[in-house]
Amino acid sequence: MKRSARWLVAVSAITMSVMGAQAAQAAGTSAGTTITNTVTVDYKVGSIAQTTKTATNSFKVDRKVNVLVETQDSTTVQVTPGQTQVATKFKVSNLSNAALDFALSSAQLTGTTAKHGGTDTFDVTITGIYLDSNGSGVFDSGDQAVTYLDELAADGSKIVFVVANVPLGLGTGDVAGVTLKATGREGGTAGSTGSMGAALSETSSSNPMDVETVFGDSAGAADAARDAAHSDGDDYTVLAAALTVAKTSRVVSDPVNGTSSPKAIPGAVIEYCIAVSNGAGSAAANTVTVNDPVPANMTYDSSFGIKVNGSVDASGVCSVGTAGGTYASNTVSGSLSNLAAGDTKTLYFRAVID
Amino acid sequence: MAIHDAVRAALLFLAASLASTASAEAAQPLELHSDVKVDKIIVAEGQSKHVLSEPDVVVPGDRLVFRTAYSNTGTQEVTDFVVTNPLPAGVALDPSATVPAEVSVDGGQTWGHLAALFVTDAAGAKRPAQASDVTHVRWVLKSVKAGEKGEVTFNAIVR
Numbered sequence: 001m002k003r004s005a006r007w008l009v010a011v012s013a014i015t016m017s018v019m020g021a022q023a024a025q026a027a028g029t030s031a032g033t034t035i036t037n038t039v040t041v042d043y044k045v046g047s048i049a050q051t052t053k054t055a056t057n058s059f060k061v062d063r064k065v066n067v068l069v070e071t072q073d074s075t076t077v078q079v080t081p082g083q084t085q086v087a088t089k090f091k092v093s094n095l096s097n098a099a100l101d102f103a104l105s106s107a108q109l110t111g112t113t114a115k116h117g118g119t120d121t122f123d124v125t126i127t128g129i130y131l132d133s134n135g136s137g138v139f140d141s142g143d144q145a146v147t148y149l150d151e152l153a154a155d156g157s158k159i160v161f162v163v164a165n166v167p168l169g170l171g172t173g174d175v176a177g178v179t180l181k182a183t184g185r186e187g188g189t190a191g192s193t194g195s196m197g198a199a200l201s202e203t204s205s206s207n208p209m210d211v212e213t214v215f216g217d218s219a220g221a222a223d224a225a226r227d228a229a230h231s232d233g234d235d236y237t238v239l240a241a242a243l244t245v246a247k248t249s250r251v252v253s254d255p256v257n258g259t260s261s262p263k264a265i266p267g268a269v270i271e272y273c274i275a276v277s278n279g280a281g282s283a284a285a286n287t288v289t290v291n292d293p294v295p296a297n298m299t300y301d302s303s304f305g306i307k308v309n310g311s312v313d314a315s316g317v318c319s320v321g322t323a324g325g326t327y328a329s330n331t332v333s334g335s336l337s338n339l340a341a342g343d344t345k346t347l348y349f350r351a352v353i354d
Numbered sequence: 355m356a357i358h359d360a361v362r363a364a365l366l367f368l369a370a371s372l373a374s375t376a377s378a379e380a381a382q383p384l385e386l387h388s389d390v391k392v393d394k395i396i397v398a399e400g401q402s403k404h405v406l407s408e409p410d411v412v413v414p415g416d417r418l419v420f421r422t423a424y425s426n427t428g429t430q431e432v433t434d435f436v437v438t439n440p441l442p443a444g445v446a447l448d449p450s451a452t453v454p455a456e457v458s459v460d461g462g463q464t465w466g467h468l469a470a471l472f473v474t475d476a477a478g479a480k481r482p483a484q485a486s487d488v489t490h491v492r493w494v495l496k497s498v499k500a501g502e503k504g505e506v507t508f509n510a511i512v513r
Contacts, residue, residue: 028414029444029513035412037442039388039422043435043498055388055422061444061512064413097414208409216413 027154031063031098032211059208065184065200066095066216067102069232072159076116076237080283081170085127085163087139088234092149092182093157095217099188101197102149104129106162107179107222114177115221115233124164124176124236132159139163148196151187166236172282174238179222181231200228241339242279243288247272248316252350266353269301273318273348278339285339290347293331300327301350308334310346318348325349384432384498385425393417393509417448418510425503435495437506438462441488444513449485451509458490459483465492 029035036058043050072089079086094100106129109120131149134142139161149158162180186197203212220231253259254268262268274292278285294300307321325334325347336345391406394417406419422439426432440462447453456465459473471483493506 033444035390035442035444035512037388037390037420037439039386039420039437039439041384041386041422041424041435041437043384043432045428045430045432047433049434050384053384053386055386057388057390059390059409059412062411062413064415204411206408206410208412210410212411214411214413216415 027066027095027097028064029061029097030154031061031096033061034058034209035061060211061097062212062214063098064096064214064216065098065100065228067100067182067184067228067230068093068095068217069180069182069220069230071115071180071232071234073116073234076114076118076175076235078239079166079236081166081238081240082168084165085139086124086166086236087130087161087163088178088180088236089137089139090160090162090180090232090234091157092152092160092180094152094154094184096184097154099151099153099156100200101185101187101192102152102182103185103196104146104148104160105181105183107181109177109179109233109235112177114175114235116235116237118173118175118177118235118237120177120235121174122167122170122176122238124166124178126162126164126178128163129180130161130163132161135159148185149182150196151193162234164236166238170238170240172238172240172242172279175235177233177235179231179233181220181222181229183223183227183229184217239283241285242282243285243339244277244279245290246275246277246312246316247292248275248312249273250317264353268353269304269350270298270353271304271318271348271350273312273316273346275312275316275318275344275346276336276339277344278341280342282341284341288336288339288345289333290336291331291333292347292349294351297354298351299354300330300332301352302327304350306332306334306347306349308345308347309337310348312344312346318346321346321348383427385427386422387424388420388422391419391421393419412512414512416512417451418445418512419507420510421505421507423503423505424498426498426500429500431500432498433496435498436492437495438490438492439508440490441510445510446513447485447488447491448509448511453485453488454491454493454506454508456492456494457488458492459487460489462490465490 038056041053070091108123114120128145130143131146133144184200215226215228217230219225221233222231223229249272251262251264252269252271254262254265306325308324310318310321312318332349334347392409394405395402396405453468457468458465459471472480473483473487491508
C-alpha cells in the first residue's frame with residue numbers, strides 16, 4: 001500500500017513538470033538564452049580510432065515582444081442609464097519570452113461597430129482601469145486602479161477591468177464601445193519593480209551574441225501589428241425602462257342618479273385611474289412613485305382612500321388595487337411595486353365635485 | 355643501475371611512440387566547421403524562397419539550419435566517420451524539413467529512423483516518437499577519401 005501511494009505521488013509530480021514545460025513553450029525559450037551546438041566526429045584511419053574532434057557554434061535567443069489583449073465578456077455588458085462603476089473585463093497575456101511591464105490605456109469608439117456587433121452611439125465616462133488584484137474575476141472593492149502592469153512574467157496573464165459610469169437619458173439599445181490597449185515596456189531587470197519601465201524599441205545588431213528586441217505582436221482592435229502593443233474591444237448596451245402613464249377618469253355616482261348613468265354634477269364622485277406601463281423588452285423599473293394633485297374644485301374622498309398596484313381594463317377602469325399611498329397638501333402620492341418589462345400597475349383614488 | 359637504465363629505456367620508447375602517434379595525427383588532419391543560419395521564407399512575386407542569414411536576430415519560432423562542414427585534408431582515407439550532434443537545449447527538430455536518417459530520442463543510447471522510434475511517457479504508455487522528442491542526430495559515413503569534402507545539415511525550430 002505504502003509503495004503504490006509513493007508511486008502515485010511520483011507520477012503526479014512528473015505530470016506537473018510536464019505541464020509546466022508546455023506552459024513555458026507558449027512564449028518560448030527565454031530571451032538571452034545561449035544556444036550552443038556542439039558536434040563531435042569520431043573516425044578511423046587505417047582501422048585505428050582517432051581522437052574525437054569537436055566543433056561548436058553559439059548564438060543568443062533574442063527578445064520577442066508579443067502581447068495579447070482579449071475581452072472576457074462573451075456578450076455585451078448590459079447597463080441602465082445612470083449606472084455607475086460598471087466594468088468590462090479583459091485579459092492581458094504576455095506572450096513574450098521575457099518579463100515586461102505593460103502600459104494600459106482605454107479609449108472609446110466614435111460611431112463604429114463595437115465588439116459584440118452593435119453600433120457605437122454614445123460615450124460612457126471611463127473612471128479608471130483596475131487590476132483584479134484579489135483574483136476574484138469580478139470587479140469589486142478589493143481591486144486596485146492601475147495605469148500599467150508591473151513585471152508580468154513570460155506567459156503570465158492578468159485580468160483587467162475598464163470601469164465606467166453610464167450617463168442618464170439613454171434608450172434601450174444604445175451602445176458604447178470601449179477598447180483596452182496594453183503596450184509593452186521595459187521590465188525584468190533588477191530594480192525595475194514598482195515603476196513603469198521605459199518604452200521599447202526594436203534593435204538590430206550584427207552580433208549573434210547580442211540580445212536584440214523584436215516586435216512580434218499582431219494587430220488588435222485599436223493598434224497595428226508589430227508595435228509592441230495589442231488591444232481588444234468590449235461594449236456596454238443600455239437596457240432602459242420605457243415607462244408610459246395613462247390617466248383616465250369616470251363618474252362613479254351622483255346625488256341625483258346614484259350609480260345608474262351618473263353625471264358629473266356637483267356632489268358626484270369621480271374615480272381617477274393612473275396606469276403606469278413598462279414597455280416590452282425593457283429593464284425592470286423599481287421604486288416607481290406616482291404623484292397626482294387633486295384638481296381644483298374637487299375634494300379628495302378619504303373614505304375610499306388610495307389603491308395601489310391595481311390593474312386596468314381596456315376602457316380605463318381600475319380595479320383590484322390594495323390600500324396604500326398618502327394624501328397630503330392636496331396631492332395624492334403612492335409607490336408601485338417593481339414593474340417588469342410589459343407590466344402595467346395602477347394607482348387610483350376618488351374625489352367629489354364641490 | 356641496471357634497473358634505472360631499463361626504466362629510462364622504457365620512458366624513451368614511450369616518448370617515441372607518443373611522438374609517432376602525434377605525427378600520424380598531423381598527417382591525417384580532418385577539418386570541421388560548424389555554423390548555424392536562420393532560415394527565413396521570403397515571399398516575393400508570389401514565389402516563396404528560403405533565405406539563410408546569420409543568427410543575429412533569433413526569436414522563439416524561428417527556423418534554423420545547423421550545418422557541419424568536414425574536409426579530409428590528409429592523404430589517407432578516413433573510415434567509420436560518425437558525426438554526432440546532440441540537439442542544444444532550446445531547439446527542436448523541424449518536422450517539416452528532412453529529418454536526418456539516424457536520430458535518437460533517448461539521449462544517444464539507441465538510434466534509428468524517427469518513424470521506428472518510440473517514447474514512453476510518464477504514465478508508462480508508449481507512443482511513436484515525434485520530431486520534438488529527438489535528443490540527438492547523427493550521420494554515419496563508411497569512408498571519407500583523402501581530399502573529400504562534405505556537409506551535413508539538420509533543420510530545427512527555436513522552442
